[in-house]
Amino acid sequence: MLKQSLLILFILTIIYLLDTSQSLALSKVAAGAATASAMLCWYQSIQNKKARKAIFRKIRELTALLKDKNGGFMEKCLSSSPDFIRNIEMYSNYTLLIASVCFQGYEEATFLIEKMKIDVNEKARNGETALIRAVQVNDPKMVQLLLNAGASIELRTKQEISALIVAITHNRPVLVDLLLKYGACINTKIINKGVQAMIDNCSEEIKTVISFHRAWRRKKNMLKILDAQSQKKDESGLSEKDGLIKDPLETLNRKADLFKSIIRDFM
Numbered sequence: 001m002l003k004q005s006l007l008i009l010f011i012l013t014i015i016y017l018l019d020t021s022q023s024l025a026l027s028k029v030a031a032g033a034a035t036a037s038a039m040l041c042w043y044q045s046i047q048n049k050k051a052r053k054a055i056f057r058k059i060r061e062l063t064a065l066l067k068d069k070n071g072g073f074m075e076k077c078l079s080s081s082p083d084f085i086r087n088i089e090m091y092s093n094y095t096l097l098i099a100s101v102c103f104q105g106y107e108e109a110t111f112l113i114e115k116m117k118i119d120v121n122e123k124a125r126n127g128e129t130a131l132i133r134a135v136q137v138n139d140p141k142m143v144q145l146l147l148n149a150g151a152s153i154e155l156r157t158k159q160e161i162s163a164l165i166v167a168i169t170h171n172r173p174v175l176v177d178l179l180l181k182y183g184a185c186i187n188t189k190i191i192n193k194g195v196q197a198m199i200d201n202c203s204e205e206i207k208t209v210i211s212f213h214r215a216w217r218r219k220k221n222m223l224k225i226l227d228a229q230s231q232k233k234d235e236s237g238l239s240e241k242d243g244l245i246k247d248p249l250e251t252l253n254r255k256a257d258l259f260k261s262i263i264r265d266f267m
Contacts, residue, residue, distance in 0.1 A: 058080070058084075059088060061076065062076055062077070062080075062088075062096060062099075063096075063099050066096075066099050066100060066103050066105050066108055067103050069103070069105070073105075073108055074108070074111050074115075077096075077111070077112070077115075077116055078115075082116060082117070085112075085116050085118065086116065086117070086118055086119070086122075093124060093125050093126070094124045095118075095122050095123075095124055095130070096112055096118065097109060097112050097113070097118055097120070097122060097130040098124055098128065098129075098130050098133050100112060100130070101130050101133045101134045101137065101139065101142050101146075102133065102137065104139065104142070106141065106142065106145060109130070109142065109145060109146070110145065110149075113149050120146060120149045120150055120151045121150075121151060121152050121155055123155070123157075126157055126158055126159075127156065127157035127158040127159075128157050129151065129152075129155050129163075130142075130146055130151065131143065131146045131147070131151040131152070131153070131155070131163050132155075132157065132161070132162070132163045132166055134146055134163075135163045135166045135167050135170075135172070135175050135179075136166050136170070138170070138172055138175070140174055140175060140178060143163075143175060143178060143179075144178065147178070147179075147182050153179055153182055153183060153184045153185075154184070154185060162184075163175075163179055163184070164176065164179050164180075164184040164185075164186075165198065167179060168198055168199065168202050168206055169198065169202075171202070171203050171205075171206065173203070173205045173206050173208075173209050176206050176209050176210065177209045177213075180209070180210070180213040181213075186199070186210055186213060186214060
């Protein structure tokens with residue numbers, strides 16, 4: 001807008017200097033209007049810069065309070081506009097929740113989620129979530145906190161990187177196990193070839209964790225089938241294709257065997 005007004009002002013100035021006709025007065029009025037418009041745009045741009053500087057200064061103050069852990073962060077947030085706290089990613093490359101993860105601010109993260117009602121799945125400009133950053137900095141306690149707060153495991157960055165992918169590529173079996181316990185996808189029919197190749201090339205420790213969870217999920221599915229059968233009153237209409245057993249006693253025996261197998265897995 002400012003450039004356009006200056007261009008109009010320049011053109012009208014040329015007309016004013018060259019024009020000797022009766023339209024000279026009109027040229028003067030138009031030139032004055034263009035000058036006023038340019039000045040207004042210039043003033044607005046200055047005000048916008050001042051506003052942005054104030055916002056960035058406030059963000060730096062909040063981040064410094066998080067980092068130093070000297071107190072005052074929660075009070076500063078409460079004294080700020082809730083919309084400002086919830087939309088900091090509009091002005092910065094990160095969110096306050098991600099900053100809390102970086103500085104191990106467990107109380108601050110809980111405060112942001114529960115009191116300030118920040119979305120636990122909010123993303124930075126690059127698509128990163130607090131959960132992905134927590135896995136990246138290898139903080140199981142923060143990962144557990146975020147998962148308990150409802151963080152989505154399957155969200156990805158703009159580079160299609162999920163929390164599970166970060167845990168696998170950084171060789172963090174404890175976090176891989178935790179994410180899988182909360183339902184991270186390892187179904188070979190669903191995950192893409194790149195992720196499967198990553199799993200195939202990961203460390204033996206992580207392969208063991210993934211194999212255990214795949215076996216555990218198969219057993220859980222089988223238990224669901226057996227539960228569905230035991231609750232069915234009329235077994236006469238079942239066929240062999242259903243994969244279910246007609247004899248209730250055999251059903252109970254198979255369930256018992258499965259439970260024993262599951263218990264052995266955790267021993």
